[in-house]
Amino acid sequence: IPLENIRNFCIIAHIDHGKSTLADRLLEITGAIKINSGMQVLDKLQVEKERGITVKAQTVSLKYMLNNKEYQLNLIDTPGHVDFSSEVHRSLAACQGVLLVVDANDGVQAQTVANYYLAHGNKLKIIPIINKIDLKNANPEKVEQQLSTIFGINGDEIIKISAKHGTYVDEVLKAVVERIPKPTCVRDKSLKVLIFDSWYDSYRGAVLLVYIKDGIISTGDRITSCNTGKSYEVKLLLLLRPEEEKVNKIYAGQVGCIICKMKYDEASIGDTLYLYGNPVEPLPGFNTTKPMVYAGVYPVDSSQYHSLKNAMDKLTLNDNAVSIINESSPALGQGWRLGFLGLLHMEVFSQRLEQEFDTPSIFTTPGVVYKAKIFGKKNITHYKSDEVYFCNPSHIPNISIVKEMYEPTVLGTIITPGDYYQSILHFCLERRGIEKSNKNIDESRIILQFILPLNEIITDFHDELKRMTSGYASFDYEDYGYQLSDIAKMEILLNGRPVEELSTIVNMSKSVSKAKKICAKLLNVIPRQQFLISIQARIGSKILARENLPALRKDVTAHLYGGDVTRRIKLLQNQAQGKKKMRMIGNIALPRKVFVDLLKT
Ligand code: GDP
Ligand code: MG
Numbered sequence: 001i002p003l004e005n006i007r008n009f010c011i012i013a014h015i016d017h018g019k020s021t022l023a024d025r026l027l028e029i030t031g032a033i034k035i036n037s038g039m040q041v042l043d044k045l046q047v048e049k050e051r052g053i054t055v056k057a058q059t060v061s062l063k064y065m066l067n068n069k070e071y072q073l074n075l076i077d078t079p080g081h082v083d084f085s086s087e088v089h090r091s092l093a094a095c096q097g098v099l100l101v102v103d104a105n106d107g108v109q110a111q112t113v114a115n116y117y118l119a120h121g122n123k124l125k126i127i128p129i130i131n132k133i134d135l136k137n138a139n140p141e142k143v144e145q146q147l148s149t150i151f152g153i154n155g156d157e158i159i160k161i162s163a164k165h166g167t168y169v170d171e172v173l174k175a176v177v178e179r180i181p182k183p184t185c186v187r188d189k190s191l192k193v194l195i196f197d198s199w200y201d202s203y204r205g206a207v208l209l210v211y212i213k214d215g216i217i218s219t220g221d222r223i224t225s226c227n228t229g230k231s232y233e234v235k236l237l238l239l240l241r242p243e244e245e246k247v248n249k250i251y252a253g254q255v256g257c258i259i260c261k262m263k264y265d266e267a268s269i270g271d272t273l274y275l276y277g278n279p280v281e282p283l284p285g286f287n288t289t290k291p292m293v294y295a296g297v298y299p300v301d302s303s304q305y306h307s308l309k310n311a312m313d314k315l316t317l318n319d320n321a322v323s324i325i326n327e328s329s330p331a332l333g334q335g336w337r338l339g340f341l342g343l344l345h346m347e348v349f350s351q352r353l354e355q356e357f358d359t360p361s362i363f364t365t366p367g368v369v370y371k372a373k374i375f376g377k378k379n380i381t382h383y384k385s386d387e388v389y390f391c392n393p394s395h396i397p398n399i400s401i402v403k404e405m406y407e408p409t410v411l412g413t414i415i416t417p418g419d420y421y422q423s424i425l426h427f428c429l430e431r432r433g434i435e436k437s438n439k440n441i442d443e444s445r446i447i448l449q450f451i452l453p454l455n456e457i458i459t460d461f462h463d464e465l466k467r468m469t470s471g472y473a474s475f476d477y478e479d480y481g482y483q484l485s486d487i488a489k490m491e492i493l494l495n496g497r498p499v500e501e502l503s504t505i506v507n508m509s510k511s512v513s514k515a516k517k518i519c520a521k522l523l524n525v526i527p528r529q530q531f532l533i534s535i536q537a538r539i540g541s542k543i544l545a546r547e548n549l550p551a552l553r554k555d556v557t558a559h560l561y562g563g564d565v566t567r568r569i570k571l572l573q574n575q576a577q578g579k580k581k582m583r584m585i586g587n588i589a590l591p592r593k594v595f596v597d598l599l600k601t
Helices: 021-027 046-051 082-092 110-121 138-151 169-179 302-318 343-357 418-430 463-470 509-526 563-583 592-599
Strands: 006-013 059-064 069-077 097-104 124-130 192-201 205-214 216-218 222-225 231-233 236-240 244-247 249-253 255-259 272-275 293-299 323-329 333-340 362-363 369-375 387-390 402-415 432-442 444-455 472-485 485-492 504-507 531-538 542-549 582-585 588-590
Touching: 006 110, 006 138, 006 169, 021 069, 021 124, 059 169, 059 472, 069 169, 082 244, 082 563, 097 110, 097 138, 097 169, 110 124, 110 138, 110 402, 110 472, 124 138, 124 169, 192 302, 236 249, 236 504, 244 255, 272 343, 272 418, 293 302, 293 323, 293 343, 302 333, 302 343, 302 463, 343 362, 402 418, 402 542, 402 588, 418 444, 418 463, 444 472, 463 472, 485 509, 504 509, 509 542, 509 592, 588 592
Parallel strands: 006 069, 006 097, 097 124
Antiparallel strands: 059 069, 192 205, 192 272, 205 255, 216 249, 222 231, 222 272, 236 244, 236 255, 293 333, 293 362, 323 333, 369 387, 369 402, 402 444, 402 472, 432 444, 485 504, 485 531, 531 542, 582 588
16 A cells, blocks of 8 residues: 555544544445444544543554545544553554544543643544534534634534434545655665553563554565564564454555564553664654552552552553552562552553453552752762652651652643633632633633642542532643642551551642541541540641540350350461461551551552
């Protein structure tokens, strides 16, 4: 297929606006799948089917005839959720154009805005599409106005469709051919291949999803990685239509899969491959997306440490936005600290671990990375720089050497019906937000911007926002850097002894309420012992909250009425065994479960 006849594009949209449905229709029209095959073909992962969201970008090559010419349209379906924006970023690297899909009823939403600017910034041709015109309360005129107000899009560029019924979807295919430029590639140059996704297949090892930037790749070629310098023989080349089609060659401008017995820890997304002996300048990789949210991950049982490690390695091949470092905790044993792009990202990761690798795990409450500026060399410290980053409360530098504390913030965009303005404002202020702007986008909707501490939005912010607006508000955020913050380490004491793994980092303005909450929760989860336990929360030397857990005499053999001696001995042995597995705080034995209950989300 000549380059003139190839188009590479992706579909981007706010969640639920119909990306996957449109992708299915495009597949049907071009004969790639049978009409009415039902399920969304491109959402392959179990978690995607259950949650009805797209997590991984999927790719498919379509054959399309227009004016007696055959075109190859390479379509990449992308996830719309903020947390998966790294997938969107990557997909864009292989595209020359995008279909920007907007729901005719919901209109422009927070992720529509984010996605638009992403495509715009990558200088891609944008084809605006208003979807779901079949809905009774569809209001395409209003959406048209929003697109014009926010992005300056002309009405005559917009294609109005119903992806569900297939209405005017052929117009979309025509526009792809007519408006999106051909790929800028050179076929008679040395081979240059961009890896933009990869996944692990138990039979074939790493499968690489690639974009051929220059040259031609053939089975049997020897290829070398710019990253590692290692070479591989190309065993198999595939096009996805969406069924795999074996081919002998893939030409520049096309998207396909390479199988070359690469080990999963050698396949890195963003890497460039070249023909052995013909090195090329590596393609610009991807701005490595940096994790925003960190959580500890531990095996449910310490004997599962290795199988969990193995599963995580394989899963991170497919999701390189996750970062991993080793961590251990006296209560939970050996584990890791993982960095995620957001909370949904973290949930999906843990769900995939369990579903695709059958490895249960404990995830601790997520936190963010703080920064401390410390006094310079005059102090005898082991720090290499005067800026210290930490997320684990036990790594917080001693207050005596800290000049200033900082926490990460985001610029949040909220699109909502104007009626909710007051309650959203109140809510964001309570989350320590600062209003930056507010603007009408049509007669009933507004777009708001807030600067918010990341820590305030990583747990339940989005859910709360949805709840208070009956689902009408949408939210997206981008990194806004570090800002001064009044944070401190809050310790928990049991009978006067600090329990390191229960320490947290808190903002002073919320310290008392948080202290009370943790003490009350501990009162419920700590098993009563033969003596009284005082539970205290403190910052520095100041006690912020206190609870007392009354004593209880617990005799495991009490209900046995003497009779069965062997049984009695066995029970006592069990109790002693159990004690060994417990974490001792002074003379208080805390079962692992207490920590799991407290630390997990
Ligand atoms: P995605 O999250 O952008 O991939 O959205 P989906 O394609 O999964 O669609 C979300 C929901 O909208 C599904 O329930 C679809 O059936 C529905 N939907 C998609 N397109 C249309 C359409 O043109 N008309 C109507 N009525 N519903 C649609
Ligand atoms: Mg989808």
